[in-house]
Amino acid sequence: MPSRILKKRSLIPGQTSELTLEAPHIAAKAKPGNFVILRVCENGERIPLTIADTDKDAGTITIVYLVLGKTTAHLETLKEGDEILDLCGPLGKDTDIHKHAGPVICVGGGTGIAAMHHIAKGHHTVGNHVIAIIGARNKDLLLFEAELKRFCPEVLVSTDDGSYGHKGLVTELLEERLKADPSVAEVVAVGPVPMMAAVARTTKPFGVKTVVSLNSIMVDGIGMCGACRVSVGGKTQFACVDGPEFDGQLVDFKELSSRLSAFKTMEQISYEKFRSGHVCTCGK
Amino acid sequence: MSAPAENSSKKAKTPRTPMPEQPAAQRVTNFTEVALGYTAELAAKEAARCIQCKKPLCVKGCPVEINIPGFIKKLAEGDLEGSYKVIRDTNSLPAVCGRVCPQETQCEGSCILGKKGEPVAIGRLERYVADTFMASDACEQLTGAHACAMEREGLKVACIGAGPASLTVAGYLSALGIKVHVYEALHEVGGVLVYGIPEFRLPKAIVRKEIDAMRAQGVEFHTNWVGGKTVTVPDLFEQGFNAVFIGVGAGLPRFLRVPGENFIGVFSANEYLTRVNLGRAYDFPNHDTPAYTGRNVAVFGAGNVAMDAARTAKRLGAERVMIVYRRTENEMPARLEELHHAKEEGIELMCLNAPVTFEADEKGWLKSITVQKMRLGEPDDSGRCSPIACEGEFCDIPCDMAIIAVGTGSNPLMAQTTPGLALNKWGYITVDEETGETSIPNVFAGGDIVTGAATVISAMGAGRRAAKEIAKRLLA
Numbered sequence: 001m002p003s004r005i006l007k008k009r010s011l012i013p014g015q016t017s018e019l020t021l022e023a024p025h026i027a028a029k030a031k032p033g034n035f036v037i038l039r040v041c042e043n044g045e046r047i048p049l050t051i052a053d054t055d056k057d058a059g060t061i062t063i064v065y066l067v068l069g070k071t072t073a074h075l076e077t078l079k080e081g082d083e084i085l086d087l088c089g090p091l092g093k094d095t096d097i098h099k100h101a102g103p104v105i106c107v108g109g110g111t112g113i114a115a116m117h118h119i120a121k122g123h124h125t126v127g128n129h130v131i132a133i134i135g136a137r138n139k140d141l142l143l144f145e146a147e148l149k150r151f152c153p154e155v156l157v158s159t160d161d162g163s164y165g166h167k168g169l170v171t172e173l174l175e176e177r178l179k180a181d182p183s184v185a186e187v188v189a190v191g192p193v194p195m196m197a198a199v200a201r202t203t204k205p206f207g208v209k210t211v212v213s214l215n216s217i218m219v220d221g222i223g224m225c226g227a228c229r230v231s232v233g234g235k236t237q238f239a240c241v242d243g244p245e246f247d248g249q250l251v252d253f254k255e256l257s258s259r260l261s262a263f264k265t266m267e268q269i270s271y272e273k274f275r276s277g278h279v280c281t282c283g284k
Numbered sequence: 285m286s287a288p289a290e291n292s293s294k295k296a297k298t299p300r301t302p303m304p305e306q307p308a309a310q311r312v313t314n315f316t317e318v319a320l321g322y323t324a325e326l327a328a329k330e331a332a333r334c335i336q337c338k339k340p341l342c343v344k345g346c347p348v349e350i351n352i353p354g355f356i357k358k359l360a361e362g363d364l365e366g367s368y369k370v371i372r373d374t375n376s377l378p379a380v381c382g383r384v385c386p387q388e389t390q391c392e393g394s395c396i397l398g399k400k401g402e403p404v405a406i407g408r409l410e411r412y413v414a415d416t417f418m419a420s421d422a423c424e425q426l427t428g429a430h431a432c433a434m435e436r437e438g439l440k441v442a443c444i445g446a447g448p449a450s451l452t453v454a455g456y457l458s459a460l461g462i463k464v465h466v467y468e469a470l471h472e473v474g475g476v477l478v479y480g481i482p483e484f485r486l487p488k489a490i491v492r493k494e495i496d497a498m499r500a501q502g503v504e505f506h507t508n509w510v511g512g513k514t515v516t517v518p519d520l521f522e523q524g525f526n527a528v529f530i531g532v533g534a535g536l537p538r539f540l541r542v543p544g545e546n547f548i549g550v551f552s553a554n555e556y557l558t559r560v561n562l563g564r565a566y567d568f569p570n571h572d573t574p575a576y577t578g579r580n581v582a583v584f585g586a587g588n589v590a591m592d593a594a595r596t597a598k599r600l601g602a603e604r605v606m607i608v609y610r611r612t613e614n615e616m617p618a619r620l621e622e623l624h625h626a627k628e629e630g631i632e633l634m635c636l637n638a639p640v641t642f643e644a645d646e647k648g649w650l651k652s653i654t655v656q657k658m659r660l661g662e663p664d665d666s667g668r669c670s671p672i673a674c675e676g677e678f679c680d681i682p683c684d685m686a687i688i689a690v691g692t693g694s695n696p697l698m699a700q701t702t703p704g705l706a707l708n709k710w711g712y713i714t715v716d717e718e719t720g721e722t723s724i725p726n727v728f729a730g731g732d733i734v735t736g737a738a739t740v741i742s743a744m745g746a747g748r749r750a751a752k753e754i755a756k757r758l759l760a
Contacts, residue, residue: 001506001507001508025509025514025515026514029513029514039471043564043570043571043572044571044572045563045571045572045573045574046471046563046573070572071572085471086471086507086508087508088469088470088471088508088509088510088514089510089513089514090513090514091510091513219555219558219559219562219563219573220469220470220479220558220562222469222470222510222513222695222697223535223536223695223696223697224479224533224534224535224536224537224554224558224692224695225537225552225554225555225558226536226537226539226552226554226555227551227552227555229539229546230546231546236539236541236545236546238536241536241695241696241697255546255648258547258548258647258648259546259548259648261548261647261648262548262549262576263574263576266568266569266574267574269568269569269574270568270569270572270574273569
C-alpha cells in the first residue's frame, strides 16, 4: 500500500533527508535492526533502507537516506503529503538487545548514524549504558548528534578534517575508549563497509563482541532471491533473513564491497537519465 | 475402453494439431509470447481427436481434476461457454495452467491416444477456451450469474502469499460467498507467475486478468504485507478470520557450494528472473531495476527455471548460453516443450558436466568456470542415473555470467512467527495430506512451502484440497 510522507526534514541540504512516514502496520511491529523495502514509483526499483526510528502510538516510522542514485534522488524530490508507492516491512532480524553489565558502544558513520540511532535507543531502553561514537567527513555532514545526546551519556565525535570533535577516524576514538574501559560489553557498528571492517579490526585484539549491520544489494528482501548473500565465517548467509546484523569478526568485507559494486555502471545510467530531466512521470 | 477400437486407433493415428509459434529467430529478440495459441479451426480440429473415454485417465492425471472429456466435448460441439464453465468448476487459473502445466506428465501423459500415437493436446485446448473467455464478464464466468455470489455474513479467510496455491483458495472460497483477504509480500500479486515465469511463456496481462476476475468476485488483495513479519497467523485470528491458508512459496535459492560462487556475475535464477520479470529489467533504463547482460552465460540446472533463465539471457543479448548439467538430456526435469523451445533458440546443452570452481578477474568479476566431466552410473534415490565424476577430466569454460538454478530451500519467515507450526527436517510445513491442515487447527498450507519447489498445478491442487476442507467446515 502507498505510504504518505508526514514530515520531511533536510539533514544535509540536497543530500540527506529524514522522512516520517505513515505506516501504522509497520510501526506496530518494527524493532531496532529492521529495515523496509520501498519503491517510489511505478517504474521504480525496490531498495532497502534501515528504519531509523518508530513511533507506535503515532503509527509512523522514520527513514533517513543519502542521495546516491536514481531512487534516492527521486525520493529527495518528494514533499510532505506526497506518497511513496510501495513500502514493505519490517524486514530482517531484530537486533539482539538485552541488559549488559558493561557499556555498549554504538559506532556510526555517515548515513549509518541514523540506522545506528535506532539500535542505540533499543539498548538504552533496556537499561544499557550507551556510548555513541559518530563520524563524518566534516561538521556539516554529521547526523543525529542531538538525538543521540538525548539518551547517550557519552557522544564522541570525529571528523576527517577536524572541523568538529576529534580529527581523524571513529576507530581511533573507539580504540582509546576500549583501552580505557575493559568492561565494554559489546560494540555495534553501522556505516560504510570500510568503516565497519575497520571497527572489526579495532575490536579484535580486545575480544569484544562486535556486531555490524550490512547493506547488501537486495531485490525482494523476504528470503527469496539470494542477491544479498554474504560470506560469514566461510558460510553463505542472507542479509535479508539471516541478518542484516552479523558478527563483524566473521564477515568477508572484501567480498561484500566487491558485490556492492556489481551494478555501478547501470546505476549511473539510471541516475544520469533521471538528472537529465527524463523524470519518471508517476512522480510528483 | 468405451469407444470402438477402430475409431480410437484412427484418432490415435491422426497427428496432434501443431501450435502456431513465433519463429525462433524472431522470438529471441523479444519478450512476447512464444506460443501464439490455437485458432477456432485448429481448436475444433484438435478437440475432435478426443475419443471421450468413459473412464478418463486424463482426469486422474490432473491435480485439480478438471473434467477434461467434458470440456473437450462442449468445445467440439461449439459450446465454448459451456466448455469454459466445465473448466472453471475446478480450476481458478485455466489460462495459466494451459500455458505452464507439465501436461506431458499429467493429463496428456495419461491420455489413452498416447499409447498408440500422440495424446490429445489438452493444455492447448484449455488455453484456447480460457483465452476466448478472458475478455468477458468476470462474475458471469465464475458464477454463471450476472451478480457475484452474495457474501456470507461473518465468514472470512486469509491467504498469506498470492501465488497459485493461495489464488486457488481465494477463487474457490470467494465463489461460495466467503470473504477472502490475500496478503502478498511483494508489490505485485501472482507469486511465481509474475516474478518467476517470463513474459514469453506466461504474459503478465493473462495473470492480471485472472486476478481481476477474483477481485470482481470480492477477493481483497493487500500488497507489501509480509507473512510472518507485517502480518502473522495469531494476528489474523485476533482479527476474526475463521481460517488461514499459508502459501508463501519457495524460499532461499540453493547454491552449488563451489569456490567463487559469490563473485560478481553469479546469480541465483530467482534473483535474475525477479529482476527481469518483476522489475521489468528487460526494459532498463525505462524501468529502474538493472539486470546483468552477459556475453557468455552458463546456467546450472535443467528444470523449467533453468530453461526460463537461459532463454531470458539470450533475449537480453547474450551471444552464447549454455545449460550445464551433471546428467544427460534424458534426465532433464524441464517440460519437454520448454527444452525443445530452448534448443530451437540456440541454447547449448553441455551435459555430463559438474561445476568445480568459478574464477574471477582482479576486480571480482566472473571470467570462467571449471567443470568436471561426469558419466552416468546406477539409478539413485530419485530413480535417475547418478552422475559419477570422471577422475582428472576438467575443462575451463570462459563465461562472464552464471545463473544457478538448482532449486530452493524453505522460507523461514512464517515458522519464526507462528508458534506451534510443525515443520519437517528441511523446514517445510507439515500438513495432513487429505485436508492440507497444519499442526495448528484451521491453519492450512500448500504449495512450495509444503512440498519444496514443485509445479504451479501441484500448488493449485494443494490449494484446492485445502479450500474444499475450509468450505466444508465453514458452511457446515
